[in-house]
Amino acid sequence: MGMDVRSQSCDYLRDGNVVVCTAGPGNFEPPEYVRARVTGRSATYLVRFNGGCWSCTCKDVDCPHVAAVQMVTGHPSLARKAATR
Numbered sequence: 001m002g003m004d005v006r007s008q009s010c011d012y013l014r015d016g017n018v019v020v021c022t023a024g025p026g027n028f029e030p031p032e033y034v035r036a037r038v039t040g041r042s043a044t045y046l047v048r049f050n051g052g053c054w055s056c057t058c059k060d061v062d063c064p065h066v067a068a069v070q071m072v073t074g075h076p077s078l079a080r081k082a083a084t085r
């Protein structure tokens with residue numbers, strides 16, 4: 001297949017398969033902790049951000065689930081389009 005992380009992440013986002021369950025604290029941006037659910041074709045993945053570290057239940061190095069959640073929570077992300085300004 002050879003889809004890159006950004007393409008896969010954007011597919012998840014476009015298809016509405018990324019749900020942020022918890023993000024906080026309060027008005028902090030980007031949030032210091034995040035829990036989110038990403039629904040894939042064959043499984044559902046749980047993405048967490050805590051203590052400055054991202055993790056995903058898929059345990060892939062180039063994880064498109066983490067990248068998708070990073071994008072919607074304002075964190076630096078491989079899913080974000082490279083800046084052209």
Ligand SMILES: [Zn+2]
Nearest residue numbers: 056058063065
């Ligand atoms: Zn993952």
